[in-house]
Structures are given as C-alpha cells and as structure tokens.
Amino acid sequence: MTGLKALTSASSGSETGSGVLPQSLNMRVLIVDDDSATRKMLAALLAQMGIGCTQAGSGKEALHLLKAQPLDAVISDLRMPGISGMELLTEVRRLHPHIVFLVVTGTDDIQVGIRAMQEGADDYLVKPFQVDAGIVSASLARALHKKRLEREIENYRHHLEEMVAEQTQQLREALSQVERSYDHTVEVLGAAIDLRDSPTAGHSRRVFLYSIEMAKALGGLEQHQLRNIAMGAWLHDIGKLAISDGILLKPGPLTDEERQVMQQHVQIGYDMVRGIPFLADAAEIIFAHHERCDGSGYPRGLKAAEIPVGARIFAVADTFDAMTSDRPYRRALPFKASRDVIDQESGKLYDPQVANVFLNIPGETWETIRRETATAQAFGTATASNIQALSGLAKSGNG
Numbered sequence: 601m602t603g604l605k606a607l608t609s610a611s612s613g614s615e616t617g618s619g620v621l622p623q624s625l626n627m628r629v630l631i632v633d634d635d636s637a638t639r640k641m642l643a644a645l646l647a648q649m650g651i652g653c654t655q656a657g658s659g660k661e662a663l664h665l666l667k668a669q670p671l672d673a674v675i676s677d678l679r680m681p682g683i684s685g686m687e688l689l690t691e692v693r694r695l696h697p698h699i700v701f702l703v704v705t706g707t708d709d710i711q712v713g714i715r716a717m718q719e720g721a722d723d724y725l726v727k728p729f730q731v732d733a734g735i736v737s738a739s740l741a742r743a744l745h746k747k748r749l750e751r752e753i754e755n756y757r758h759h760l761e762e763m764v765a766e767q768t769q770q771l772r773e774a775l776s777q778v779e780r781s782y783d784h785t786v787e788v789l790g791a792a793i794d795l796r797d798s799p800t801a802g803h804s805r806r807v808f809l810y811s812i813e814m815a816k817a818l819g820g821l822e823q824h825q826l827r828n829i830a831m832g833a834w835l836h837d838i839g840k841l842a843i844s845d846g847i848l849l850k851p852g853p854l855t856d857e858e859r860q861v862m863q864q865h866v867q868i869g870y871d872m873v874r875g876i877p878f879l880a881d882a883a884e885i886i887f888a889h890h891e892r893c894d895g896s897g898y899p900r901g902l903k904a905a906e907i908p909v910g911a912r913i914f915a916v917a918d919t920f921d922a923m924t925s926d927r928p929y930r931r932a933l934p935f936k937a938s939r940d941v942i943d944q945e946s947g948k949l950y951d952p953q954v955a956n957v958f959l960n961i962p963g964e965t966w967e968t969i970r971r972e973t974a975t976a977q978a979f980g981t982a983t984a985s986n987i988q989a990l991s992g993l994a995k996s997g998n999g
C-alpha cells in the first residue's frame with residue numbers, strides 16, 4: 601500500500617485531532633519555495649488529498665498572498681533567497697497568529713526545523729515528500745488540531761474575561777447600593793441628633809461640612825479617611841441621644857455632677873457605633889471629639905498626635921460653629937472674632953497645622969456653607985443634599 605492509498609483509506613476520520621485530514625476539509629495551503637519543482641510536487645501531493653494550493657516563489661510573494669486571500673496553512677522552505685523561511689515565520693506569526701505554519705527542511709538540517717518549531721512553527725517536514733504522503737497529511741492534521749485548540753482556549757479566555765468584567769461591574773453596583781444605604785442610615789441618625797438637641801439646630805450638619813472642607817484642604821488623606829472624618833463629624837454627638845432632657849436641654853450652667861453625666865456622651869456614642877464595621881473608624885473620632893491638643897480635653901486627656909486627625913479637625917470645626925451660632929445665653933460671635941479665638945488657641949487647644957488650614961480658608965467659604973445649610977434646612981432638603989455630599993465624597997475622593 602502506498603502512502604497516498606494509506607492516506608485515502610485512513611482519511612475517513614472526522615477529527616483533525618485523529619492525525620488524518622477529514623475529506624470534507626475545505627482548506628487552502630500556501631506553498632512557499634524558491635524551487636518551482638518542489639512547489640509543484642508538493643502541490644500535486646496535496647491535490648491528491650483534496651487540498652487546494654497557492655504557490656509563492658519567495659517570502660515576499662508569500663506575505664503579499666497572505667494579505668490578499670484567506671489561507672489556512674503555510675508550508676514553507678527554510679532556505680530561500682531574500683526573506684528566509686525563519687524570517688517569514690516570524691512575520692506570519694506576528695500578522696497571522698492563527699494560521700498553521702509548517703517548515704520544510706532537508707534531511708541534513710533537521711536541527712533547523714526543530715529551532716523553527718521553537719520559534720513558533722507548528723511542525724516540520726523533511727524532503728523529499730514522496731517518501732510518505734501520510735506524513736504530510738498527519739503533520740497538517742496535527743497542526744490544524746493544535747490551532748483549533750488554541751483558538752478555543754483563546755475564545756474561552758476571552759469569554760471568561762468578559763464574564764469577570766460583567767460580574768465585577770455587578771459587584772461594584774451592589775457595593776454602591778450598599779454604600780448609599782449606609783449614607784441614608786447615617787443621615788437619619790445625624791438628623792435625629794440635631795432634632796434632639798434643638799438649641800444647636802443644624803450643628804451636626806454644619807460641623808460635618810466644615811470638617812470635610814478642612815480635611816480636603818489639609819491634604820494627604822486617603823479617600824476612606826475623608827469618608828470616616830465625614831461620618832465621625834456627622835455622628836459626633838450621637839451619644840447625646842442617651843442623655844436626659846433635664847441635662848441636655850437645661851438652659852443654665854450645668855452642675856459638676858450634670859457635667860459628668862453630659863461628658864459620658866462620648867463613651868456612649870463610641871459604644872453605640874464601634875461594633876458597626878463601616879463606622880468603626882468614625883467611632884474613634886466620636887470617642888475623641890472632645891479631646892484637646894494640650895491634653896485638657898476628655899475622656900482620656902489625649903495630646904497632639906495621640907488624637908485622631910479627624911478629631912483634631914473636628915475640634916476646630918466644632919468650636920467655630922459653637923461661637924458663630926446663637927445660644928440661649930448669648931448671641932453668635934462674628935466670623936472674624938471666632939477665627940481670632942482659634943488663632944489664639946492654636947497649639948494649645950487646637951492642632952496648629954489644622955488651625956492654620958482653617959485660618960487660610962476664606963471667610964466666604966464658611967459663610968456660604970452656613971447660608972446654604974440654613975436654606976436647605978428651611979426647605980427640608982438638607983437630608984438629600986447631605987447624602988449626596990457623602991456619596992460624592994466617596995466617589996471623588998478629595999473632589
């Protein structure tokens with residue numbers, strides 16, 4: 601039985617992976633060889649297998665044909681003038697990574713064929729071909745099968761990447777929804793504090809906005825730190841929800857005993873929120889919001905850098921808001937007078953760096969925040985605007 605007969609009888613296999621070419625395979629092969637006799641012989645061999653061929657006498661012509669028409673495989677000689685077989689291989693791999701590429705070597709340069717495979721060739725054939733046509737057929741079949749697997753893997757990987765991207769997007773949206781839910785929850789809690797402590801109406805809202813303004817101007821803070829400062833400032837007095845009306849709303853000065861009860865609001869607030877994961881860092885600000893730079897604050901008498909930066913920022917915002925707000929026992933101080941007090945107490949009660957940041961922010965900025973907060977409250981829109989502020993902060997970082 602000749603090689604061709606063997607091929608014909610064996611080619612009933614339907615899978616190229618079986619090592620033989622299926623009869624139904626409608627493929628076109630480009631034969632590249634500077635020797636026309638070799639080209640013709642190989643073309644005749646492939647024609648008997650039912651494979652159509654296009655011929656090129658040089659690497660340059662081969663590249664032109666590959667560009668001009670669809671081809672499934674290249675069988676190229678390695679030794680050619682001009683563009684060599686190896687150079688053609690490199691170029692074909694760059695331009696047509698999915699095309700089958702077989703190299704042809706003589707019996708004396710098999711090592712070159714092996715090197716070609718290391719460089720991306722799918723297989724190598726040894727001249728003369730007439731020894732066994734089945735070898736050519738099997739080589740083509742293996743290479744086609746390999747390429748098909750490569751394409752399937754690539755398609756699978758691409759599909760996998762698309763799936764991962766889609767699921768990542770879904771996860772982001774879900775997280776965003778959860779964050780918005782957090783914002784709503786925090787918003788309601790803050791509003792409850794302001795309603796409870798009516799003499800300082802809008803206080804939580806204003807110190808929240810003042811603190812964000814200073815935190816952004818201070819710089820060097822990560823997005824999550826800004827968010828924690830915003831949350832901590834917004835909820836700083838949450839512990840006051842547990843203080844009795846008789847003490848919280850007392851118009852006159854507190855007795856020592858009442859003051860001690862009132863001061864418990866930092867511990868109560870801290871205990872209320874520290875177990876909530878997304879408020880755990882804000883809880884530290886709540887706990888330290890009455891600490892002062894010189895150690896004169898409470899409850900722990902922390903000094904300077906011992907105090908969380910969010911609480912140091914808050915201390916300035918809190919004092920500024922208290923001085924510029926009307927109280928039952930006195931009228932609000934002018935903005936300039938309030939700024940002078942903070943300037944005088946810089947380095948004592950207040951972190952000098954934070955105080956400096958505060959003093960460098962134009963007075964119009966504070967006036968605008970106060971005016972807009974009052975307007976929002978009057979029209980009952982403050983809740984929505986603060987949720988947007990919190991959400992915007994989370995998205996833009998320091999924007």
Ligand SMILES: [Fe+2]
Nearest residue numbers: 836837889890
């Ligand atoms: Fe407080």
